[in-house]
Amino acid sequence: MRLPDLEAWAIFASVVEHRSFSAAADAVGLSKATVSKAITRLEAHLGQSLFHRTSRRLALTEAGKPLAEHAARILAEARAAEESAHDAASAHTGRVRLAAPMSFGVTNVAPILAEFLVAHPGIEVDFHLSDARVDIVAEGFDIALRIAELPDSSLRARRLCSIQAHTVAAPSYLARHGTPTHPAQLGEHQLVGYSNVIGPWRFHGPGGADVSVRLQGQLTANSGEAIVPALIAGLGIARLPDFIVDRHIASGALVTILEDWAPAKIGLHLLTPPSPLRPARVEALIDFLAARLRDPNGGQA
16 A cells, blocks of 8 residues: 655645745745655646646645645644654743634733733744634644634534623614614614624524524624724614623613523634644643633533
């Protein structure tokens, strides 16, 4: 049986990560010719092209796209296997790549990261904030925090706590348009939407009733924080998590409505790539985040 060309797979993953043969060659300390030959060798073995190449652009083929994730996993597991063999004196050193939702990352994660870095001076954290759902394997993240109900996947997931969403509006909007008392009445109102949440708003109410409402309104945004000024200006009704709206509710700028029809709580999950092999620096950050972001009221599952 022929063994896999692991070097070629690792070089393929590096080319995908760095988006060019030259940058990949520099990153792994090889010549561009060696990188090119490895890709050609892998393509010949697989019997299909992995990249579309032009003088200005390098892009994965349709055949190459699903293989890129496998290659990234091979490279990540090989690196983790080597790093796991390092002695304990050098374990808590190096870089950890962490992804988190924008608003939650700013309000809840950034303030505690400083404490972690002070306690672990040898660890560097590359903190990536985005409300887009990142592909942690393909994009090379060690840890991702995600607020969502998770589909089945090969990723390793740990539920840390529950996040409560609130249906809110400005008093000025409700004074002009009335306060809905049932989710079905939201069809008569302007709804300000968070575009990264796909599908209708779902409500669970008295007696076990379930109601779904489709969005309609002047504004959708891919950042929950960006919705707040429109709400305060009286442009509509939105459903946003507590870490974004609690302070505005406390100030009176926004008020909650449909309190008997609260949306279901959504889990905050800590995701890692599928391999159980992780460097000690990654384990240290995982343990820290799990301890600091765990629901003190018992919401961990």
